[in-house]
Amino acid sequence: MTTVANKRPMRQSARSRPHWSYSQLNQYMRCPLQYFFERIIKLPRPFVPSGLLFGSAIHEALAEYHSQLRDRIAVRPENIREQFLLTWQTNEEEQPVRFAKNEARDDCLDRGVALLDKYLDEPPPQQIVGIEEEMVVPLFNSRGSLLDAPLIAVLDLLCREDDGLAVVEFKTSKRKYGEAELEMALQATCYINAVQERYGEPVSLNYVVLVKTKTPQVQRLTTDRTPSDLGRLGDTVRAVQRAIQAKAFYPVENPMNCSGCPYRGPRKEWQGDSGFQSLHEENREGERC
Numbered sequence: 574m575t576t577v578a579n580k581r582p583m584r585q586s587a588r589s590r591p592h593w594s595y596s597q598l599n600q601y602m603r604c605p606l607q608y609f610f611e612r613i614i615k616l617p618r619p620f621v622p623s624g625l626l627f628g629s630a631i632h633e634a635l636a637e638y639h640s641q642l643r644d645r646i647a648v649r650p651e652n653i654r655e656q657f658l659l660t661w662q663t664n665e666e667e668q669p670v671r672f673a674k675n676e677a678r679d680d681c682l683d684r685g686v687a688l689l690d691k692y693l694d695e696p697p698p699q700q701i702v703g704i705e706e707e708m709v710v711p712l713f714n715s716r717g718s719l720l721d722a723p724l725i726a727v728l729d730l731l732c733r734e735d736d737g738l739a740v741v742e743f744k745t746s747k748r749k750y751g752e753a754e755l756e757m758a759l760q761a762t763c764y765i766n767a768v769q770e771r772y773g774e775p776v777s778l779n780y781v782v783l784v785k786t787k788t789p790q791v792q793r794l795t796t797d798r799t800p801s802d803l804g805r806l807g808d809t810v811r812a813v814q815r816a817i818q819a820k821a822f823y824p825v826e827n828p829m830n831c832s833g834c835p836y837r838g839p840r841k842e843w844q845g846d847s848g849f850q851s852l853h854e855e856n857r858e859g860e861r862c
């Protein structure tokens with residue numbers, strides 16, 4: 574998630590050069606038209622979905638908690654809760670928030686606090702190596718050829734374990750994750766690839782899912798990747814690059830993609846190639862005004 578994202582801002586130097594990131598790849602692969610709206614013509618988002626705001630505030634609070642653990646500062650749960658509420662308030666002042674049907678702001682805040690409390694009750698992570706660490710690493714395809722642009726990854730948490738390093742990635746979700754989802758998760762492949770390139774050690778990825786059920790739950794799942802999975806990541810990136818260069822931007826309409834999409838209005842105006850042209854011109858007009 575970005576600005577109202579669950580990641581802290583990357584250093585400008587890394588952003589300003591061509592690069593790939595998990596969120597960029599994922600957005601193109603989920604809906605190329607959404608990618609076009611957000612990253613090609615930079616259509617402003619008219620609102621931020623509440624789930625994104627929620628995830629952002631939770632991540633800021635967790636980063637604060639993990640920083641206190643790493644720095645051996647006595648953790649006070651009220652400070653962690655305050656960080657969550659402060660991030661929420663700051664972000665909601667920046668742009669309008671859209672809540673789901675039957676969802677109320679105060680319920681979201683109560684649920685966030687309850688989830689944080691639940692996580693803080695669990696044994697804390699040990700041997701913290703990095704928090705929100707940014708990595709810029711080369712990408713290779715399955716034949717070992719270097720790709721044009723590097724991969725940027727910002728990890729929630731990196732810890733040392735007996736048999737190597739473990740990326741810990743936090744998710745907020747209305748439901749528990751399935752094992753099969755993790756086996757194929759592009760994010761896990763990107764992050765494991767980044768840490769292996771950077772540290773040259775065995776890496777696993779632990780997902781910590783904060784489940785937004787009535788009674789808050791914390792689900793923990795672990796996954797890893799083979800060298801051929803990592804080569805396949807390079808092949809995938811190259812294929813996405815070719816598709817973008819060929820201007821293959823089309824809608825992928827399904828309830829999971831579209832229900833919280835801020836571009837639902839422009840989508841209705843989109844009419845294939847001619848629609849792209851008018852949206853491009855509209856956007857340029859806007860920039861001039």
Ligand code: SF4
Binds near residue numbers: 824831835840
């Ligand atoms: S509304 Fe759906 S199809 Fe349209 S851009 Fe958004 S995600 Fe894609």
